Amino acid sequence: MPSSSHAATEAATILLVEDNEDNQAIYCAVLTHHGHTVLQALDGESGVRLAREHLPDVIIMDISMPILNGYEATRLLKADAATAHIPIIALTAHAMAEDRQKAHDAGCDFYLAKPAEPRVVAAEVARILALSER
Numbered sequence: 001m002p003s004s005s006h007a008a009t010e011a012a013t014i015l016l017v018e019d020n021e022d023n024q025a026i027y028c029a030v031l032t033h034h035g036h037t038v039l040q041a042l043d044g045e046s047g048v049r050l051a052r053e054h055l056p057d058v059i060i061m062d063i064s065m066p067i068l069n070g071y072e073a074t075r076l077l078k079a080d081a082a083t084a085h086i087p088i089i090a091l092t093a094h095a096m097a098e099d100r101q102k103a104h105d106a107g108c109d110f111y112l113a114k115p116a117e118p119r120v121v122a123a124e125v126a127r128i129l130a131l132s133e134r
C-alpha cells in the first residue's frame with residue numbers, strides 16, 4: 001500500500017500514538033468519520049513499530065507516554081530513512097514554548113496543545129494532507 005499520493009482522495013492512514021484511552025477513542029472516532037483509516041498505539045514503542053510496518057500518511061504523537069515517550073519515538077522515526085518523511089503532529093501537554101521547542105528538537109513537524117478538540121485535530125490532519133499533495 002504505497003502512500004505517496006492523495007490526489008484521488010483525502011482519505012489517508014493516520015497513526016494515533018496516545019496512551020490516554022479516552023483521547024484515543026475520541027480522536028479515532030472523528031478521524032474515522034472523516035474517512036481516514038486510523039492505526040492506534042498506546043505507547044511510543046508500539047507507535048514506532050506500527051509506523052515502520054504501515055508507513056502512515058500522518059502521525060499524531062502524544063508526548064507523555066510509557067516505554068518510549070513522544071520525543072524518543074519521534075527521534076527514532078526521524079532517524080530512519082523509511083519513516084523520516086512522515087509528518088508528525090506533537091500533542092504537547094502545555095502550550096508552553098519550552099514543550100514546543102523540545103518537540104521541535106526531537107523532529108516533530110507540527111504541534112497541537114492539549115487538550116486539543118477533536119475537530120481541531122481533524123482540521124490539522126486535513127491541512128497537513130493538503131500540504132503534502134503539492
Ligand code: MN
Pocket residue numbers: 018019020062063064065
Ligand atoms: Mn500521555
